[in-house]
Amino acid sequence: MNSEQLKKQVAEAALAYINDYDMVIGIGTGSTVNQLIDLLPQVKNRIEAVVSSSEASTERLEALGFNVKALNQTGDLSLYIDGADECDAHNRLIKGGGGALTREKIIAAASKQFVCIIDESKCVDLLGAFPLPIEVLPMARSFVARQMVKLGGQPIYREGFVTDEGNQIIDIHNLKILDPVELELKINQIPGVVTNGLFAGRKADVTLIAQNDGTVRTQ
Numbered sequence: 001m002n003s004e005q006l007k008k009q010v011a012e013a014a015l016a017y018i019n020d021y022d023m024v025i026g027i028g029t030g031s032t033v034n035q036l037i038d039l040l041p042q043v044k045n046r047i048e049a050v051v052s053s054s055e056a057s058t059e060r061l062e063a064l065g066f067n068v069k070a071l072n073q074t075g076d077l078s079l080y081i082d083g084a085d086e087c088d089a090h091n092r093l094i095k096g097g098g099g100a101l102t103r104e105k106i107i108a109a110a111s112k113q114f115v116c117i118i119d120e121s122k123c124v125d126l127l128g129a130f131p132l133p134i135e136v137l138p139m140a141r142s143f144v145a146r147q148m149v150k151l152g153g154q155p156i157y158r159e160g161f162v163t164d165e166g167n168q169i170i171d172i173h174n175l176k177i178l179d180p181v182e183l184e185l186k187i188n189q190i191p192g193v194v195t196n197g198l199f200a201g202r203k204a205d206v207t208l209i210a211q212n213d214g215t216v217r218t219q
């Protein structure tokens, strides 16, 4: 199976979690989620509204006629479905490859169940081979980068990229993330950091993993 087929397969498996009527669900961002959004019309009668983690997903959802609401209008959500860049055996994630990490983290925190959808190439023993995205206030970018060097990382500015919140991203290479919960908290304490792409404190509850043999594994 090629990569797009794997994404579609895991997106199809996620539809089973949209299993009630009048649901208000959170929807993430990225190419795997795009496959999910394109399948959502199949379960439209169960979805009252959607909270979206990016302008890109909002545009795609609205084009299909979904009612996209702000989180401030909905209260907590029963379900959030999103992709990831890396996932370890405990459903701890690195996210933010698409730059939507801040809204994603807020929606994940506000959701009772977080279902992550990935293919098996994203499963790792130790998080950190994928560069860890950090969203920073623009004036703090170089300062935060210097702090990350002290933590053993190699920061690369995602040049030309502006987040939906008007901030910037630095991607931290070569981090050995032995304690993701501790590192997530530590990075978030650096002044100027909006948030970082570790989803370890609030990790996925369930990860659906599309495997090359054509099956979907639930972790």
Ligand SMILES: O=C(CO)[C@H](O)[C@H](O)COP(=O)(O)O
Binding pocket: 028, 029, 030, 031, 032, 033, 082, 083, 084, 085, 094, 095, 096, 097, 098, 099, 100, 101, 104
């Ligand atoms: O965190 C994300 C966006 O900020 C995405 O979920 C992550 O980058 C995975 O994307 P894709 O499904 O395209 O591989």
